[in-house]
Amino acid sequence: MAALTEAAVHPSTRPVATCVICGGPQPAAFKMGQYWYCRCTRCRLTSNYPIPDPDTIEAHYKRKFQAGNYAMFPAFALQYRRIYEDYVRRLSAFVDFRTHPKILDVGCFTGEFLSVLKDAGADVYGLELQEEAVQIANQRFPGRVFQARVEGTEFPQGPYDVVTIMQVIEHVTDPRALVEPCVKLLKPGGILMLQTPNTGSFLCRALGRYWPPYAPVEHLNLFSARSLEMLLSSLRLKEIQVHNHWKTLPVEYVYQMMQNYGPDLRRLLTPLYKLSPAFIRNSALPFYVGEMLVTARKPE
Numbered sequence: 001m002a003a004l005t006e007a008a009v010h011p012s013t014r015p016v017a018t019c020v021i022c023g024g025p026q027p028a029a030f031k032m033g034q035y036w037y038c039r040c041t042r043c044r045l046t047s048n049y050p051i052p053d054p055d056t057i058e059a060h061y062k063r064k065f066q067a068g069n070y071a072m073f074p075a076f077a078l079q080y081r082r083i084y085e086d087y088v089r090r091l092s093a094f095v096d097f098r099t100h101p102k103i104l105d106v107g108c109f110t111g112e113f114l115s116v117l118k119d120a121g122a123d124v125y126g127l128e129l130q131e132e133a134v135q136i137a138n139q140r141f142p143g144r145v146f147q148a149r150v151e152g153t154e155f156p157q158g159p160y161d162v163v164t165i166m167q168v169i170e171h172v173t174d175p176r177a178l179v180e181p182c183v184k185l186l187k188p189g190g191i192l193m194l195q196t197p198n199t200g201s202f203l204c205r206a207l208g209r210y211w212p213p214y215a216p217v218e219h220l221n222l223f224s225a226r227s228l229e230m231l232l233s234s235l236r237l238k239e240i241q242v243h244n245h246w247k248t249l250p251v252e253y254v255y256q257m258m259q260n261y262g263p264d265l266r267r268l269l270t271p272l273y274k275l276s277p278a279f280i281r282n283s284a285l286p287f288y289v290g291e292m293l294v295t296a297r298k299p300e
Contacts, residue, residue, distance in 0.1 A: 080249070090125075094162070168196075238297050251281050
């Protein structure tokens with residue numbers, strides 16, 4: 001963990017940003033490499049500062065797709081399917097899959113969640129920015145996955161009964177510009193579902209800067225339940241529900257993912273992992289890293 005330890009920094013040298021959700025002050029909380037994380041004193045939105053330029057962000061994701069955390073998903077696709085099946089189960093409380101609800105998954109990557117939704121009976125569409133991922137997804141769902149940003153993009157297939165934004169909002173430079181068009185794409189009474197890390201969680205507060213979701217360039221805006229509720233309420237969504245989100249995942253997958261999220265914590269756990277028997281490493285166990293699953297309804 002020494003790599004993240006700062007020398008004493010005079011308060012006047014620390015930046016103070018402005019929260020993009022509530023407009024409150026966001027003083028710098030800590031530094032990771034060349035970036036700061038600034039935390040809002042009102043709603044606890046925690047933002048990467050300065051925001052990386054588009055070229056830096058694009059290069060980051062190309063590298064991750066080829067050899068980073070995104071390259072790991074295919075190897076663990078079957079195990080990760082359980083999480084997608086849990087999303088479908090939760091959506092079943094709001095929509096009847098026997099009626100073939102029209103669902104748009106924003107940030108669908110290579111389409112694994114779309115596949116589970118389709119198997120449940122949904123009429124599925126996807127949106128993704130990474131060209132390589134779109135090519136893979138469109139082999140599975142020809143003409144149903146678009147390489148585009150949700151803002152300013154027209155979807156003749158809409159409106160939708162459900163729009164999902166799973167593990168996406170933390171990656172974007174402007175969260176409102178992501179969510180507002182999604183709300184417009186919903187039918188009256190439609191459901192918006194989001195999954196994202198929660199900076200108000202016990203684990204985030206306990207681990208501080210060593211909380212795994214703190215990953216500069218990758219995670220630009222990390223929400224608390226309060227800040228996300230403020231954003232959704234400002235877009236006139238109702239019936240906002242926030243739940244702690246547990247994931248059942250293979251131990252090996254979690255350990256390998258920590259190369260990208262929480263590398264310092266991974267170094268501490270490495271001796272224990274190497275001593276653990278193979279059946280433990282291959283076991284799928286429930287994990288909670290301080291994430292939340294949020295649903296909200298568009299008024300009729």
